[in-house]
Amino acid sequence: MANIYFTVTQTIAANDCNKPEEIDLSMATIKDVAQKAGVATSTVSRILSGKGEASKETKERVLQIVQELNYKPNALAKGLKEGKSNTIGLIVPNIRDLVFPAAIRGISDYLEKHGYTLVLVNTDDKIELEKLHINNLQNRAVDGFIISTAKKDSVHLLELKKKGVPIVLLLRHLGDTMDAIIVDNYQGGYNAIQYLIEKGHKKIAIVNGTMDLQLYRERYRGYVAALSEAGIEMDNNLVVHNVESWEDSLQAVKNLIERGGCPEAIFATSDPKALGVIRGLKDMNIKVPDDVSVIGFDNMDMAEMMDPPLTTVAQPFYKCGYMAAERLLRLIKSKRTLKPVVEELKTELLIRSSVKERP
Amino acid sequence: MANIYFTVTQTIAANDCNKPEEIDLSMATIKDVAQKAGVATSTVSRILSGKGEASKETKERVLQIVQELNYKPNALAKGLKEGKSNTIGLIVPNIRDLVFPAAIRGISDYLEKHGYTLVLVNTDDKIELEKLHINNLQNRAVDGFIISTAKKDSVHLLELKKKGVPIVLLLRHLGDTMDAIIVDNYQGGYNAIQYLIEKGHKKIAIVNGTMDLQLYRERYRGYVAALSEAGIEMDNNLVVHNVESWEDSLQAVKNLIERGGCPEAIFATSDPKALGVIRGLKDMNIKVPDDVSVIGFDNMDMAEMMDPPLTTVAQPFYKCGYMAAERLLRLIKSKRTLKPVVEELKTELLIRSSVKERP
DNA sequence: CTGAAAGCGCTTACAG
């Protein structure tokens, strides 16, 4: 039997296009360098890490040979020895969500500068999957996590943190005990409404996301506050929560208008929702911004290409990612437990063409 | 001096919120399991890997203790020993390009199913950066690469492949010696134009990307072929190449119309370009699709939300990613060099509302 | 300034 198998293998091999040729796929190791330089591996190691002294001559010789052999230390061995991998894990619900690419780029840029590597994982907001992945990544000796999936029931993250695993939350947060880089969602919502009011709008509707997420609660709070401060009475007929997708919001506007009549302006608490709202409006032959103004929240990469170009509360996604990575590396490198800090970045109202002054 | 420093440290430590508590951050090792089970580590290893025999009793006992201790093998050690890491590197120009998220999700989903991990790197299409990153990832013992940055001058990729490193190209390709998952760009372009012709259009313009990229050359070839086959004469005034961003295409349409007069339809060879084209048209008070029809290429996640919803040649991004991962794992696991295969997936014409029949 | 040795946590022949 073994014989037959062998024969088959041979046959296929004979037909094969490129025979293996046995090039030096095997990378040079520290041993090769040491041997060629006539020193001990420990010496090479010391020279390369810059720790400890070494005579100028040996140093130069070793460096020379490192060049020649194109030697690069094996990160696995190094990681095993040092108990760290210079790798961090990024956990997002779904990379296809338009908010993530910019944030990821920010993370990636910072990490790259500091010799760290980024491992990406999607959870579809399923908590069991998330736990599995976290576990997995810990076995891979990931040095820390950036996590953008935190919800009210994310106790496992609290526990992880308690165990001393470096974690920073991104865009979502979980109370003061967890490091987080988030955005001032309250202020953002407030500013949006204030701007609408400034433009003469009074009957202002809100198409909001799930109240399970603090960020949507905050944006709503901003809406309420700005309205009340301007002495405009809240009208619950103008409020829709729990709108998820852009299709949802398409439906939401229609309901809204049936229920409460046509508002003068609509605050969509995310750009995709704004897109849906605008589409819904157009479907009903209502013009944006001539008949009703729309303001979004996000400033995702496409916002300025929309029709009309979307006036929106810009989140500094790139910066959030960048800072999250920065914070994480600090946590990782710190010898002692650092006091958690929740960094709240400012949003910026980006004025384009979807809001019009009321005559 | 040392003393002063010590004092300071102490003070801070005293103020610190959570004292270290020393929980068992140290994960259980195979040694712990072996000890507790009263067997050798090799036995544990064998049982866990399923290789070699083991008596039912010891097997059960060991598995039991693995549970108790929540033991997970250290991937670094395993990788070091086995010379592989179960990690693959993904190299893209920029994750913010709208074509990537879906593809990445496809890769990620396949990898996850097979116990592999995804490392992500951006190169901004800079070849030196790319080489650096590839080098880096090799030191991290990445088992193979999925690369979406191939251009005419990407000889370093050819060399890498020659050395036996498993690589598969994604969405771009580099001749028949490199495995690649791409899309039938010629057919896609051809179908787009054929559809426009079917709808009664004759004066059809093209707003195309850089001719450095084979994919744009192919889409153009499809345009030319479909036109000629229908007996429509080519008009160079209706052709614009080297349009990069959506702002470019905004400008491009304007020039186009000045030069060649208003076309009946425009083939934008990417969705962002279509977006720019439509905007440019609207700016000139030309209605889409009533005055001129527009067809795109990509079907990026936003295409159906555009105004009008974009008729476009859909690329199966998710599937491309998925298949690229699939192919790569085959290359990695295969003992002998596999003959390179360039898989060309079909595009699909997605009819929405940006093309109208000509009366 | 430099080397020998131990060890990080695994796996894989090799004995028995």
Place this chain on the structure above:
DNA sequence: CTGAAAGCGCTTACAG
């Protein structure tokens, strides 16, 4: 069926 030993490629005390 099971264990002892070697080794993957590093780094880090420890001597000298």
